[in-house]
Amino acid sequence: MKNFNPADNIQDLQYFGEFGGVNPSISDSSTYTFLSAKTMFDTFEGNMEGCYLYSRHSSPSNLYLDKALAAMEGTASANVSASGMGAITPTLLQLCGTDDHVVSSRTIYGGTYAFLKNFAPRLGITTTFTDITKLEIVEAAITPNTKVLYCETVSNPLLEVADIERLSKIAKRHNLTLVVDNTFSPLSVSPAKLGADIVIHSLTKYINGSSDTVGGVTCASQEFIDSLKNVNSGASMLLGPTMDSMRSASVMKNLRTLHIRMKQHSHNAMYLAERFEKDGLITVYPGLKSHPSHTLYKMMINQEYGFGGMMTLDVGTLAKANALMELMQSKNLGYLAVSLGFYKTLFSAPGTSTSSEIPLDEQIEMGLTDGLIRFSIGLDNDIERTYQMMRSCMVEIQILQN
């Protein structure tokens, strides 16, 4: 673990374009020719390494990005997809069928929650949602039909931390596959190194980092990735959430700066979290000593990338949250928008946006309050100046006193 550095692993890969370009050429084709019919047959059967068949299955550009993301997560292989949900749903459907059961963290991205709660039961797959920080409750939820243990490293939006090492021990004890969505903490946490079997990202967020596309990836063993792409039975191949080659080439270029961006996101978020907590606001950030899992998270992270760029502030009421977000946007401090990992700070009230799929009573039970604002802290150059400007917005709305 000590010697594992995800950014160095990406950097150590070397690709050239076909004319010696410093970036690999983009494969601008949906289908590929064969010199012999026999090779085409063998490729269909999955027996021809290095031959391409059809771009829904794989393309040279997608394979470059697959390799880089597998290197980042320390898994044998990876498969990029058209969105984060396009990675999550085929992965779960590959692992589970009728009568199978999932134990999932209850604080997960609203879309994943809605899939497990509302859609998967149509296929006979049921889910028990639990508090992922209470390991005895997690273990008690496992039944003989359970196949998957599912969580996010740092949960959306409450920033709860999953103890991946201990969850993986539970998973192994019960012969389950531990699937971890690491979207909030790329580079900072390496879940596969902590025992996760499958690591998923929405590339839409930090990894691409420019809010210009959606994308996803599943990082796992070669065997599992092959099963996802199997022409007869693979959920990715058959459901078809394929990333376009042009997009994978552009995500690949943005991946080159991820390590620099994560350090700055973490630095800025830590700065603001410390200042606002001192000001008396209810501030949740895993880098703060007051975070219930601070000590655990500190041990889990690859230290140099920090505690990440996500932070929440509770400003009391939805009306105040909305007024503050509108005012901050008017002062160009960031955008009132869902998503995360942009150069600009993004903020939203999760209860009425990204987590609105979660019924109100369940939101209350998990501590998702009305006045909660989720911040994805941007890459601001002068974070003290940002703090002063945010603070004066809070004074204007009477969240803080002058």
Ligand code: PLP
């Ligand atoms: N996982 C997490 C933690 C997310 O926040 C999101 C999207 O917000 C997703 C998965 C889904 O990703 P996408 O929007 O790329 O499908």
